[in-house]
Amino acid sequence: MSKAHHRRKQPEAVRQQLLEVAAKLSLEKGPASVTLDAVSQAAGVSKGGLLHHFPNKLSLLDGLFADLTEKLDRALAERMREDPHPKGRFTRAYAAVFFQPEGLQDGDQWKVLTVALISEPHLRERWRQWMERHLAENVGTDSFLDALLVRYAVDGLWLADLLGAPVIDAEARAAMLARLLALSRS
């Protein structure tokens, strides 16, 4: 008889906890380590409990994807709202969200997204649609060559970070951000 039975029920918190644990595991020990046993145990819930929130593993991964893209959407929207210059607005938000995550651990979340995307081919199509939607929404302001270039560079930096590639110091990083922002204005 464990504690969860008797603690105050907070289904939404448990659900969130499960997603966070899955994300952390995927990032630190690779996507193969994201098993129902490992996730439920690390989240302090039985496997039955996990399967109550997510009827199968696929829905767990889908939930993770949905959660992450939602957060990404919010972060992007906030950045774009604060940007008075129309041209390249989406691209700058894209760069800023990666470079200056609000919380410390939030930066890792985008990495998790990448890992999930690569290890679960069935998510790729949904990512494609997400990207397509945002590009369509900002076709007037962010479809010039250098904007595309900047977004690619951000993705690359993101990937390098994820792979723990040779670290570039804070100074170089700031210079890079400045360069990217400059390119995004034309």
Add this chain to the structure above:
Amino acid sequence: MSKAHHRRKQPEAVRQQLLEVAAKLSLEKGPASVTLDAVSQAAGVSKGGLLHHFPNKLSLLDGLFADLTEKLDRALAERMREDPHPKGRFTRAYAAVFFQPEGLQDGDQWKVLTVALISEPHLRERWRQWMERHLAENVGTDSFLDALLVRYAVDGLWLADLLGAPVIDAEARAAMLARLLALSRS
């Protein structure tokens, strides 16, 4: 009684076949589908046969990594040899190798590398070393800001390609390459 028993033995060819099959599986059906059973069967070899060449799964993945980086090394060296302009030489080779793979299927190999790198955390350190070595070898010619930017952009494009992101047409692609090459010269 299958054929392998009776065909002429070509250990090196079988080994190569196993690596290719593993790469293909990883790319098309995700890294989780790379099982000893699946790989050996798709390669037309028994599991015992596979385990003869690679004593365990880890050594199979390591072999794949080694094979891919070796090919990458060769492709880069060739490009660099043909480039008379010193500044940004490595960066241009890096870009060219991705944009113009010699064979059709060779382009996919770099994608496989990325997938492997992300799904197998233990390979990340080796990749870090690979990258570090190449950067050190070309520190005089390829360490300026825009060179870094270009390589990041190439990685991003590579990733977008891998994820099947909204396709950019051949025209835009050519323009992008031209832009990257220009940036690599200063």
Add this chain to the structure above:
DNA sequence: ATAAACATACCGTCTGGACGGTTTTATGTC
């Protein structure tokens, strides 16, 4: 003859998930 290059059979463990039970919470009724 010997070693390399395979094949076949088998084992222990892990994994996803089905299932039935138990406890907590929300809701409605009086």
Add this chain to the structure above:
DNA sequence: GACATAAAACCGTCCAGACGGTATGTTTAT
């Protein structure tokens, strides 16, 4: 506010299949 009732939120157990790996045999090349 007491009480019944249903639904939601869990737990614990079990299972069939998949997986990595071992052990041992058989064929082929030298």
